[in-house]
Amino acid sequence: MATFDFMTPQAGHFYAVGIGPGAPDLLTLRAARLVEQCDIVLSPQAKNSAKSLALAAVRPFLDQQEIIVHNYPMERNDGKTRDRWQQLARDVAQRCAAGQSVVQVTLGDPLIFATSSYLLQSLADHMPSDHLHVIPGISAFQTAASRFAEVLTLQEDRLTLMSATNLDAVAQALDHCETLVLYKAGGCIEALMDLLRQRNLLSRARLVSCGEQGDHELLVDDLSQWAMTPLSYMTTLIVKIGQRGWQENAAS
Ligand SMILES: C[S@@+](CC[C@H](N)C(=O)[O-])C[C@H]1O[C@@H](n2cnc3c(N)ncnc32)[C@H](O)[C@@H]1O
Numbered sequence: 001m002a003t004f005d006f007m008t009p010q011a012g013h014f015y016a017v018g019i020g021p022g023a024p025d026l027l028t029l030r031a032a033r034l035v036e037q038c039d040i041v042l043s044p045q046a047k048n049s050a051k052s053l054a055l056a057a058v059r060p061f062l063d064q065q066e067i068i069v070h071n072y073p074m075e076r077n078d079g080k081t082r083d084r085w086q087q088l089a090r091d092v093a094q095r096c097a098a099g100q101s102v103v104q105v106t107l108g109d110p111l112i113f114a115t116s117s118y119l120l121q122s123l124a125d126h127m128p129s130d131h132l133h134v135i136p137g138i139s140a141f142q143t144a145a146s147r148f149a150e151v152l153t154l155q156e157d158r159l160t161l162m163s164a165t166n167l168d169a170v171a172q173a174l175d176h177c178e179t180l181v182l183y184k185a186g187g188c189i190e191a192l193m194d195l196l197r198q199r200n201l202l203s204r205a206r207l208v209s210c211g212e213q214g215d216h217e218l219l220v221d222d223l224s225q226w227a228m229t230p231l232s233y234m235t236t237l238i239v240k241i242g243q244r245g246w247q248e249n250a251a252s
Pocket of ligand 1: 022108212213233234237
């Protein structure tokens with residue numbers, strides 16, 4: 001396989017770059033170099049959010065690049081969502097065809113609950129696949145676990161990572177894994193706490209809000225001791241349900 005210089009953005013290429021949780025020193029070297037040297041930094045931003053956290057995290061690496069903040073509404077409408085990203089994909093593809101390099105910055109990892117996945121899928125209709133690249137970033141589940149030095153998996157533990165927004169699905173997942181990581185937990189924390197209380201799991205749940213985002217960070221290492229407060233959308237829960245040791249019939 002031909003080697004490819006990922007540290008230098010290529011003319012006409014698109015990079016979905018994961019930038020980690022929001023602390024500039026948690027970008028990978030590859031991410032930092034690409035942001036520093038590309039022609040365009042694209043930062044999608046939900047319409048109701050005050051500022052682009054992703055852009056703030058890469059501020060130390062910005063200089064002459066053109067910055068495009070793409071505002072999009074948060075909607076649960078598949079058709080409209082895909083149309084919107086198709087429009088942006090056409091624009092990005094045109095810029096790449098004109099010889100520019102485009103970096104889309106994404107909090108965490110670009111392939112985990114990320115808008116960059118929509119754009120990547122749409123770009124596949126407009127650009128050659130070898131001009132599309134993904135740079136992994138530290139995802140929220142890794143950030144959250146690291147803040148408590150929480151072991152996520154050992155031996156044959158099952159780790160489930162999911163959105164907290166469907167409570168029935170969360171209830172089912174509690175029965176099928178040893179570690180459950182819930183993204184988007186901020187808006188439904190009350191219902192989640194009720195469910196965990198019913199299952200006697202409240203004291204096994206840890207919460208990270210705005211992890212690695214300076215003074216905004218909130219860490220709760222035992223939800224049974226926590227007086228609930230309103231939370232940011234940037235909230236992740238880790239529920240350590242149990243342990244699954246080596247199973248007798250498993251392959252060695
Ligand atoms: C749209 S998803 C983005 C996930 C991101 N692509 C990743 O890999 O971490 C947003 C959810 O990620 C989680 N999240 C992202 N950044 C976080 C942070 N700094 N602290 C805690 N949770 C975070 C929260 O659960 C939030 O609701």
